[in-house]
Amino acid sequence: MAEVIQLPAEARERGGKGAARAMRREGRIPAVIYGDKKDVTMLTMDVRHVAREYNKGAFFSRLFEVVVDGKAERVLPRDVQLHPVTDVPMHADFLRLSKGVKIRINIPVTFTNEEESVGLKRGGILNIVRHEIEFMVPPDSIPEAIVVDMGKWDVGDSIHIEDITLPSDITATIDRNFTIATIASPVVEKEVVEDEDAEGVEGEDGEAAEGEAEGEAEE
Numbered sequence: 708m709a710e711v712i713q714l715p716a717e718a719r720e721r722g723g724k725g726a727a728r729a730m731r732r733e734g735r736i737p738a739v740i741y742g743d744k745k746d747v748t749m750l751t752m753d754v755r756h757v758a759r760e761y762n763k764g765a766f767f768s769r770l771f772e773v774v775v776d777g778k779a780e781r782v783l784p785r786d787v788q789l790h791p792v793t794d795v796p797m798h799a800d801f802l803r804l805s806k807g808v809k810i811r812i813n814i815p816v817t818f819t820n821e822e823e824s825v826g827l828k829r830g831g832i833l834n835i836v837r838h839e840i841e842f843m844v845p846p847d848s849i850p851e852a853i854v855v856d857m858g859k860w861d862v863g864d865s866i867h868i869e870d871i872t873l874p875s876d877i878t879a880t881i882d883r884n885f886t887i888a889t890i891a892s893p894v895v896e897k898e899v900v901e902d903e904d905a906e907g908v909e910g911e912d913g914e915a916a917e918g919e920a921e922g923e924a925e926e
Contacts, residue, residue: 826890
């Protein structure tokens with residue numbers, strides 16, 4: 708089961724730019740929860756809490772519980788607006804989750820045992836085609852990552868989605884055996900060395916022979 712992190716929040720009634728600016732001066736940001744055929748819930752959150760979780764990475768593939776007045780709603784982040792200069796969160800949107808419904812989500816791909824890979828030991832280069840993959844997943848079964856074990860792969864191999872053991876309750880949204888990564892052959896640059904000295908010698912010999920022929924003719 709995916710880890711669920713709690714985010715404290717407070718309800719808000721007012722919207723608009725003026726109210727948002729006032730919140731930010733107090734170290735808070737506006738946020739909303741929507742979905743599950745319910746009314747949109749307008750919130751305000753401590754910017755430090757949102758920034759801390761956002762900066763951990765994989766923010767949009769992690770479950771959260773937004774807690775308002777002691778009541779928790781399970782949500783998935785869908786959008787964060789960042790300050791154009793400081794990259795500090797300025798607004799957050801969360802999708803309300805309901806039981807028995809699968810959600811569309813991008814899950815990051817990680818690679819393990821690279822030091823044991825036959826192909827990488829031989830100088831092969833790991834070419835990552837997909838850094839993340841979109842799946843349909845039950846909210847309580849979101850994996851932290853799709854793990855690719857590099858141990859058995861050699862130079863020239865292509866790693867496809869069907870080569871990976873996935874949890875039984877998740878399904879890729881692409882309906883074909885697509886490539887995740889390949890191990891390319893090492894690039895070897897061949898140096899072309901021109902025999903400049905040899906060319907110079909030939910030129911000199913040619914000129915000398917021509918001079919000698921001219922001298923012989925004058926005699």
